Amino acid sequence: MTVRLGLLGAGRIGKVHARAISGNGGAKLVAVADAFADAAAAISRDYGAEIRGIDEIEASSDIDAVVICAPTDTHADLIERFAKAGKAIFCEKPIDLDIARVRACLGIVEEAGAVLMVGFNRRFDPHFSAVRAAIDEGRIGNVEMVQITSRDPGPPPASYIKSSGGILRDMTIHDFDMARFLLGEEPNMVFATASVLVDPGIGGLGDHDSVSVVLTTPSGRHCSISNSRRATYGYDQRVEVHGSKGMVAAENQRPVSIEMATAEGYTRPPLHDFFMTRYIEAYAAEMAAFVAAVSSRSAAMPSGRDGLAALALADAAYRSIAEGRAVAVERD
Amino acid sequence: MTVRLGLLGAGRIGKVHARAISGNGGAKLVAVADAFADAAAAISRDYGAEIRGIDEIEASSDIDAVVICAPTDTHADLIERFAKAGKAIFCEKPIDLDIARVRACLGIVEEAGAVLMVGFNRRFDPHFSAVRAAIDEGRIGNVEMVQITSRDPGPPPASYIKSSGGILRDMTIHDFDMARFLLGEEPNMVFATASVLVDPGIGGLGDHDSVSVVLTTPSGRHCSISNSRRATYGYDQRVEVHGSKGMVAAENQRPVSIEMATAEGYTRPPLHDFFMTRYIEAYAAEMAAFVAAVSSRSAAMPSGRDGLAALALADAAYRSIAEGRAVAVERD
C-alpha cells in the first residue's frame, strides 16, 4: 500500500519533507497547501503534487495522512481538525507552546484514535539511533549519566526568536526529547540556568542564548545539557551516554573529512553549518518511520505524548530559572 | 536547457546513474535500453524512462547524450557509434581492456568532435576532490609524494575476475587515475609487484589479489599504491599527499560514526562495506559534471584520454611484474 500524503505548509521544512517523501518508495505526495501561492507552486512543480486548499485536503478521499509544516500557532488546530477527519498526522514540533493547549489537543487526537507523530528528527539520525541501539543491546550496561551538547552555528533572526517560545521550548526541547530517548527512565527533576552571552539583542527580547540544564531521574540518573546559539566551527551535536559497563557517544559530522598537516598543526574542516544538511538522513528516516506507521496502522513514535513530555521539561526548566532551584516536572 | 539522456545498460551501475540523473535538476532520463527486459522495466518504472532499443536511442532526436553501462566488451563499439551519431557520451571505465582498441576508438571520437567522459567516479568524491582543491590552492606547496590505499571489503566472484582484465586493469586503474589526478605531473616510470594472499582461486584464474605499485615522474615525485581484494573492516579508501609545505589526506568513511568505550578499549564501527554506498555522493557529482559539460558544450573531465592514460599505466604495471623492473610508460 502506498501512503498518500498531503503537505500543509510549503516553506523551508515543508520542502525537506517533500523531498523525503519523493525518495520514499512507499509514499506519494498527492497534494500541497500553502497560503503563499509561489511556495505551493514550487513544491507542485518539483514533486508533482497538486495544489489544494486545506479544506480540500481535509475532504480528499485520496489522502491518507498529512504532514503539518505550517506556522506553530496553527499546529494544534490543524491536528485536531485532521484527527477528526480520520487522517494520520505528522506534525513538526511543537504541537503548541502552551502545555494546556497541547493536553487538550492530545485528548481530541486520542478520542479520534488518530495516528500522531511529532517531528523530533534527531531520534532518526543514524548516529544517535546507533547510540540508542547500543544501549538497548546492553553494550554499556545500565545507563547512568547522559551528556548532551547542542550548539547552533549562529543565532536566528529576531523575528524567529520572538515567536519561538524561548530557547528552552525552541532549541533545548530537542535535547529534552533526546534525554528521554537515552536515559531509559523519565526525568522527574530539572535544574536550569540561562544567560545572554552571544547576542544582547536576544536578551532584549527576553530570551537567552546560553543554557545549562541538569535533569535527574527517580533512581539517580543524571543528564546534562549544554546549549549555545553560537558555534563558530559549525553545528555541534553530540551525545555521550555513560553506563555501568562503559560509554557510547555520537561524534560530530562534517561534510568533508580531510586532514591537512602543516607547520601550524593538523587541521580538519568545520562541521556542517546547517541543520538541514546535518540531518538530511534523519529527515528521510523520520518520514520513512511515519509512512511505515501509517501503512501498518500502528502507533507512531515519537508520539504526541512525547511532544508533551518534552514541553513539560521545558516548562519546568523555565520555572527552575525563575526560582533558582531544581523543580519537579509536572506530569498529567 | 535540460540535458536529455539515454541509459545503455540497466544493471547495478546503470541503476546508480539512473538515480543520479533523477536527482539532477538539469537532466532527464528519456530512455533506457537493456537486453534483459526486466532490468529495463525496473528503470522505466522507477524513473519514468521509456524502454527503447539501442538503435532507436541512436536515432532519437529527443536524446542529447548516452550513459554507457553495458558490458565492457561493448564499450568501444557503443562509443564510436554514438560519437558518430552526434551524441555526448558518458562511459563507465574502461573504454576497452585492449589499449590499441582504446586508441582507435578515441581517434573516431575526436574525429567526430564528440564529448566523451569516462567514469572515474572517485575524482568526484567530496573528500578526494577537497584534497585536490587543497593542492590547487597551494596549501601543501609542491606535491612530492602521494600514498594511495585501496582495499575492497572482499574479493569479487570468479565470473567477475575472469572478464575483469586483471586486478591492475579493474581495481588499480582507479588508483592510477587518482595518482594522475593528484601528482600534478604525468608519471613516466612504473614498478609493480603482485601476489595471491587472499584467495588461491584468484591465483588459479591467473589473477592477483594483492598489489604494490610505485610510480615516479620525470622530476622525481613518487606515488605508492597499495591494493588488496580484502579488508575485513570495510571499504578502505585513502589518499595522502605530501608536499613541500605539508600534507593533506582524505579519511575513511563509515556509515555510522559512534564511539563505544569499555574495558576492552574504544571502538568505532566498520567502514562502508560497498562501493555504492561509499561513493553515493561521488556518483551524483560525477553525473552533474557530465550534465554540465553537455549543457555547456564544453570538454568533459575525466576524458577519454584520461581513460587511455590510466590503462597505459596498468599495461606498464603488467610489464613491470613480468620483467621485475621499473618500466617506462608507453604514451602515444
Place this chain on the structure above:
Amino acid sequence: MTVRLGLLGAGRIGKVHARAISGNGGAKLVAVADAFADAAAAISRDYGAEIRGIDEIEASSDIDAVVICAPTDTHADLIERFAKAGKAIFCEKPIDLDIARVRACLGIVEEAGAVLMVGFNRRFDPHFSAVRAAIDEGRIGNVEMVQITSRDPGPPPASYIKSSGGILRDMTIHDFDMARFLLGEEPNMVFATASVLVDPGIGGLGDHDSVSVVLTTPSGRHCSISNSRRATYGYDQRVEVHGSKGMVAAENQRPVSIEMATAEGYTRPPLHDFFMTRYIEAYAAEMAAFVAAVSSRSAAMPSGRDGLAALALADAAYRSIAEGRAVAVERD
C-alpha cells in the same frame, strides 16, 4: 641556587614528589620524614635523602622548603609550623576539610609571609595548561562555557572514602580548581546534584559516587562538571572550553595509541588506568613550578587562597545538594 627540600610523608604521593625532585636540576631532596620507618628508608635509599624527624627538619638550616604529603588531618598544623619556621611550603590538597580551619591556617601563613603552594597538579598537565594558554592568547575569544569531565577508573576502598571529606571535597575539588583556572571569572553560584549509582557501599558511608555540578559567574558564564567513581575504559579526564570565537579541548590520554581494525570495527586501547601514570608529566612540572617560586622568592600558584576557593565551592555544592537549589559561594 639549588632549592633544598624536606619531604614530610613517604607514602604513594610522597614517592611521586621524590621522583619529581630527583629529576629537577634545581632541587635537592635533603631529608625525608615518615612515621613508618620502612617508607622513609625506601625514599632515602632511592633518592639519597637523609632520614630525619619532623622536629629536626623544622630546625634544619640546610632545608629551604618542605613538601607535605602526610595525612590530610596533619596538613594545617604542619603548614602553620613550617610557615613560622620560615620554610617555603608545598602541600598536597586539601589544606583541611574544614574551611574555618583553612582560613585560620592561611592567616598564619600570610602573617609569616611564607610561600605556600597547594597541589592541584592538573593545572600543570601539558594538555590542560595548553588549553589555558590558548585561552590566554585569545584564540577562542571570551570564555563562555566550560565542560569538565572527570571519571575515575574505579572507586577507592571504603577506608579512603571514610576520611576523604566526601566526593565533592576529594574528587570534584580538582574540577572546582580547574573551573577557576579556565573560567577567567570567579564562579559565584553553585548547583550540584549527587547520587549513588556505582557502589551502594559508598552510599552506606554517606558519600556519593556520581556528581553533576553547574557553576555560574556574575557575567553569566557557565561551567558544567560531570564526575563518576567508575569508568571501565580508564581515567577519563577532559576539559572543553567554549568562547566567543571558538572552542578548545584537552583530549584523553592513553599509554599505547595503536588502532586495530577488524570485522568488529576499529578499536583503540583503554586510557591510562591510574592518576599517577596519567599525570606523571604534571607532577614533574608542578614541582618545577614550586622550586622556581622558592628559588626566585616569588608567589607560588596555585596558592593557599586557591585551595580555599576550591573548598568554598565544594562546601557550597554540599549546601546546594542539601537545599535542592543554586546557592551563593561564601567568600571571605
Place this chain on the structure above:
Amino acid sequence: MTVRLGLLGAGRIGKVHARAISGNGGAKLVAVADAFADAAAAISRDYGAEIRGIDEIEASSDIDAVVICAPTDTHADLIERFAKAGKAIFCEKPIDLDIARVRACLGIVEEAGAVLMVGFNRRFDPHFSAVRAAIDEGRIGNVEMVQITSRDPGPPPASYIKSSGGILRDMTIHDFDMARFLLGEEPNMVFATASVLVDPGIGGLGDHDSVSVVLTTPSGRHCSISNSRRATYGYDQRVEVHGSKGMVAAENQRPVSIEMATAEGYTRPPLHDFFMTRYIEAYAAEMAAFVAAVSSRSAAMPSGRDGLAALALADAAYRSIAEGRAVAVERD
C-alpha cells in the same frame, strides 16, 4: 645483580643512554669515556660516572658491559675489542657502513661468545611494540602487507649527510629493521627508488632525500616504505600492518594533544619535532632490555645479525636504484 656500565661516547645519543641508565633500577653507569673532555665531564657531573679512558674501561673489572655511542667508523673496532675483553656490548646502529666489515666483526663477536645488541630503538617504542604484540597474539591473522612511513621534521646538516652512508643506510635502515620486525618472514627482494625533492644540497652530496621502497617475501608478503627528510608538521612515524583478519596501526605522537575549533576548522598541534622526545620511552625500554639480557646472560635482541640483515636490505636497495629493478637480498 646490578649491571655496571661504561659509556663510550658522551655526545647527544650518549646522553640519552646515560639518562636511561640512571632511571634503570638494575643498572649503574660506572664510567664514561670521550675524547672531548667537556662532554665526558657533563655526563660525569649529571650521572655520577667516573671519567676513564677507553683502555681503562676495557681493563676495568667493575664494568660488565659497554654502551657504544662513539662515531660510526669506530663501532666495529670497539665491538671487537670489548667482545674479546669479555664485556657485553650495546652498540648504536650501524655496526659499520660496509657490510663485509660487519660480517667480519660479527664473526669475532660470535667466536668470543659476547652479548651484542644493536640500537634499533623503535622496536621498543610502546606503540610499535604493541603493534607487534597484536600480531603475535593473532589479532590480525597472517601478516600480508606492511606500510611504513618515516619522515623527519627537516634534513640534517651537510656534515652529517657526508658521513651518513646515504639515506638508505642512515634513515631507511630503521624502517628495514621495522619491516623485518613486523613482516614475520624475511624479505628476499627489494625495489627502491629515490630522488632529491627537499634540498638540492643533499643531491649535490650524492645523497637523496625522498625514498620509496617495496620489499617482498618468498610467500608474497609486501612491505612499502615511504621516507622523506622533511615533514613540516613534525616527526611522522607510522606503521600499518594488514593481515588476513584485519589491520593494526601505530598512530603518530604529539607532545600536546588539545583540539581547537574555530571558523577555520578543527586544529591539533604538530607532532613531536625531534626523535629524542618522540622516542624517549623507547630509549628507556631499549636500555632496560639490554640490562635484562646482560643480567640474565641471555641473547640480546635486536642482535648483531639483525643489524647485518638491515644493512643487507639497504645495500640491496642501492643496487635496485642503480639497476632500476627489484634485486635479491644477499644473505650470508
